[in-house]
Amino acid sequence: MGWQDVKEKFLSLSGEQKSPNCETLENIPTWKTYASIKKATLPAKKQTLSDIVIDNSKNEILAEKISIYIGDITHLEVDAIVNAANKSLLGGGGVDGAIHRGAGKYLLAECKTLGGCETGEAKITGSYQLPSKYIIHTVGPVGEKPGYLRNCYENSLKLALENNLRSIAFPCISTGIYHYPNEAAAHIAAGVVRKKLEEHADKFDRVIFCLFLDIDTNIYESILQSYFPLK
Ligand code: ADP
DSSP: OOOHHHHHHHHHHHHHOOOOOOOGGGSSSHHHHHHSSGGOOOOOOOOTTTTTTGGGGGGGHTTTTEEESSOOOOGEEEEEEEEOOTTTOOSSHHHHHHHOOOOOOHHHHHHTTTTOOTTTOOEEEOTTSSSSSSSEEEEOSSSOOOHHHHHHHHHHHHHHHHHHEEEEOOOTTSSTTTTOOHHHHHHHHHHHHHHHHHHHHHGGEEEEEOOHHHHHHHHHHHHHHSSSOOO
């Protein structure tokens, strides 16, 4: 069997059929619920970047369109998980390595046909053995280059929209091996997601910030209070 047949086979299965212990969307609290449960222990709110203008009329609906998920992105049953890949798209360390290990060898076979990916761009493949349906591979910048990081989030969300994918999970792109400062990266992520959801709230069920390190949990808990304000 070639990767095309294997891809079709896995796309016909549900996440739970592929991976019985996966995390389904119903079990991942929305930001509104998460913040109310954790109210007493949330860190102090931090303001948005100064160039972000928030349409406050959308606050209520958008607080239920995003989530913080603390853990491994390969466990998520969503329409798409985003991979912080490198330009070759042929696998690597960190989240990229975890995704390739979990998806299996046919992911690499499909990736080989894509001709790599430029920094800030995004390409889509199947998820194979992972519980998600698709993987959106994006290449973050090495070091703090906000324009490129913004492009990663924008192009990933654009691909999700083009493919009618309603739930998507992002890792903290570039903040690992590529050394983007965590807090600066989180502001870019939250700002782009806020603006895209303001434009297309009806097209998404959930955008998940998948956090793997305590430092990112603290940062997202503090800044999401201003990017996705709650009553
Ligand atoms: P980059 O090369 O873009 O910096 P890395 O994979 O090194 O990518 O790191 C990006 C982020 O992904 C880091 O916060 C890292 O802790 C996190 N990470 C690593 N493994 C996983 C995983 N299995 N699920 C979710 N996030 C992960």
